[in-house]
Amino acid sequence: MSAITQKSLSPSAWAELLLLGLIWGGIFLASRLALNEIGVLTLVAHRVFWATLVLWAVVLMRRLPVPREPRVWGAFLVMGLLNNILPFALLNWAQLSIESGLASIFNATTAIFGVVVAALFFADERLSVRKALGVGLGFLGVATAIGLSNLTHLDPRNLAQLAAVAATLSYAFAGAWARATLNGLSPQVAAAGMLTASSVMILPMAWSVEGPFDFALMPVTWGAIGFASLIATAGAYLLYYRLLAVAGSGNLLLVTLLIPPFAICLGWLVLGETVAPRALIGFALLALGLAVIDGRVFRIFSAKPV
16 A cells, blocks of 8 residues: 555444454464463464455355466465465564563554555655654653663573564565555455465464464363464454455554554453563553644644544
8 A cells, every 4th residue: 555544433343443452462362272281383273264254255155266377376375375374483493482461552652663664665664854753752662661671681482582573574574575466466365365375374374383273172172273374364354354444544553552452451351461660661662653644643733634
């Protein structure tokens, strides 16, 4: 998208926005619960495979045209790697050492990196002064959440924090790749194709690295897998694209700010996790940076109606 579109939010759109924030906030809890019994890559395999089946069922029911060009399927392979396999695996691995709420805070930097990557590759996405200020605040938020003193030594926790940030950078490159290669496809077909490519890559990878899949899992693990794949991946993609159509990309940016509060609360309620004050301050700076990028913070203090 060359520009952030802004629409007014109806009460139903607000409800759906909050629901999407809750769903994507819940994925961090679900992932952490599943990782108690299965491996990092195996969880990614479950998440993308079952979601693939659901999305293809949607595509078939709606009788959407399926692309056959090798170029498009090659683009799906790159998209699957950048938007699913790498970030899902990095965030899963990170959650073995850091709190689910903290992982969600780092995940919020996706929009910050997205602005930077888009500026590098697209002439119509150049950094304005306002966007540069927002990006600067976002990076300050990341540095605050990590703690600059922690970067002087590398232990599992600090490496996990860096892995979570790397996941968001992968998401940002995925966004640029999608804009460059997947224009003209319906969102449902693009999501189904991407997840299919992800499944083709991750299933043999997970099998070879972590061993054959064990289906004799505890009910809580299957519940977490079901939520991660059917609700937080397949269902969330469909809800995301519905909201994009009715609310616009500018308002949809708000979901980035809704995810961490839900993830932090769920981690506290279910896992007894607490997030350090430094991380909360970092998230506040991230939120301010996103508001500056979006322009919403300036509209609030403007006499003009939004």
